[in-house]
Amino acid sequence: MTDRGPLDAVSPLDGRYARYTEPLVPYASERALMRARVRVEVEYLLALADLDATPLTIDAAQRDHLRNCYEAFDEEDAALVKQLETEGYGEYAATNHDVKAVEYFVRLHLPDGLDAANWIHFGLTSEDVNNLAHRLLVGPAVEDVLVPELRAVRDRLVAFAHDYGDLPMLARTHGQPATPTTFGKEMAVYASRLGRAIARIEAAADDLSGKLAGASGTYAAHHAAYPEVDWPAVSEAFVADLGLEHEPLTTQVNPCDDLEAVFDAVRGANNVLRDLDLDMWLYVSDRYLGQEAVEGETGSSTMPHKVNPIDFENSEGNLTKANSDLTFLGDYVTTSRLQRDLSDSTVKRNIGSAFAYCLIAYQKCQSGLDKVVPNERVMREELESTPEIVGEAVQTILRREGHDDAYEQVKKATRGKSVTIEDFREMIAGLDVSESVREELLAVTPTGYTGVADELADDV
Structure with missing residues (x-):
């Protein structure tokens, strides 16, 4: 058989994406x-x-x-x-x-x-070796490869939060115009979520456990050879020396609840990033974000003008694939018929593949974030063309002033209608309020109605 190169690989992980999965x-x-x-x-x-x-x-x-x-x-x-x-x-x-x-x-x-x-291999079963070996690989793979990439994404989000904490932007709830936010504050939300997800991953990776208890978890062979030795204590010390927690009660198989916790924690971080990918894609589509064109790159084989959000799309796809694999792995490795069946052996060989799809996604997400630039003009223009969003502020201030029908008044004037800022001013002019309150209401603008979003963005 001739040597196979990346173009002959049956998996994209060792073919098209080999340069990403090398770590x-x-x-x-x-x-x-x-x-x-x-x-x-x-x-x-x-x-x-x-x-x-x-x-x-x-x-x-x-x-x-x-x-x-x-x-x-x-x-x-x-x-x-x-x-x-x-x-x-x-x-x-x-x-x-x-x-x-x-x-x-x-x-x-x-x-x-x-x-x-x-x-060599005295008193051991293969699973004694394998369960420890897999964990000696899973822990560092998560801590030395995946987590640093996730931190790099979070660092980029924190930079966005601090740089654009006061850049007003129309929010959308249910896809419809809603109370304004700032671009930086929205990035701070993702940075905060990702930070918590990273902490959860690290905690799970630090809690990996191993067993060394023989063919049925009873230390039977060890005890038969040297009944005077406290083999559970020997096992505990040995596993601890490898940097793992000791699992004292097992069948032949380490129950793998610890691995499932790692997979679930990584999947949680992936869900945060997939949510981010979807939002960034929409912001690009709405022209809230521009993308820096890469010299020589082709966006479309037929439309020369296009700069597509391909990195976010690629990240989304790989995160979805990774999460499918991680869910499968978590469900599968935590079950074993009676004291042992071998089906998990081949399944565990795919842990690396699941991590590889994660790694590709994290790198693609970073690449996407590195290319986007907030389009302040578009954001402000859309805010100014959607003045009805200040209706919340108007009715809330009127409630404060004792107007029981404040909500109904603003709803009648704005819901389902094309409203201009002049319409608001005319409505405010006819309100039974003091002049100071009237001035307060007139001072509310779509671009200025962002609460303490800038402060929230700085907190991340």
Whole structure:
């Protein structure tokens, strides 16, 4: 078979979008999973040597040699693990088992003079290795790749909030003209939401848990070999040393409620960004936002003038795909028939794909935000041509002054009608109010009726 390049990839993640998904390779690739498994096997071997009950002794130089097995794990090492699994190598026939292949890989890399082959994978089931390996990848993938991209989006939104906190803009509720806001305040809303979503993701990623309890979660093999050892305590210390919380009660499978919490938290952030994408698309459509044209870029194959909001559209599509995958993953990995079935094994291999769609979306959203510029003239013109929106202010001030029918008066004069600012002034002129109140009402303008939106924008 000839070498396949990006144009031969069956998935856009490793084809068209490979340059976007590259940061996830150390966490989501097959090689990354192999390396994480080697790490678990090596560290477990060293933990066994630290037990007084076992006759295993590993000196400092041998420990360094063993740790180098995963610290320097490269393409050749990954190829050897795959060969052990699919073809066999040396004295080892093909395992047709990915974790067993890792066990044999560690055997092949034992330092000279260390007779420890029988202690590698001692008392373990594959899921002991896999559940830890996956979490050693998921946590950093979220914290080192996804969260920084989300923070970059939030930083851009905060900049918009501070730069345009006092730029008045017509709001729309139910798609209809409503009480004015400012562009900066609306961006501050998204920045605030995204900040909370990021905090939730970080909390979930910090709470990942692991198990090391054998084939049915009872430490049966460990206990049979060394009944005097407190194996739950050994497991807890080992899992903690890997930087994970310890899950004491499991079947063969770690229940994965912790992974589901991560997926759900990421999905929550994606929902915020998808909402943002939709709004930015509409603001571009309404000409509230202009877009900087990229030299040489084509907007339409037939309409040369077009500058399309393609980044927000691309982000929206990838967020939708990511959320579909994250929902599926969360639902699937938290179930297992009786003490174990293997269906989750292939499903978990798609965690990286879900994260990759997230990563593409975050980068596209950033690109879209970097291209847009608020169109102050259009925003102000639309506000001034929609004076009926100050009706809320007028009827509220009249209520304050004791007018029981204030709402009804303004409704009669404005609802469903084309109203001008002169119509408002004429209505105000006929009101039974003091001159100071009349002046207060006349001072209300569509562009000035934004409350404390500028202050709210500064708070984010």
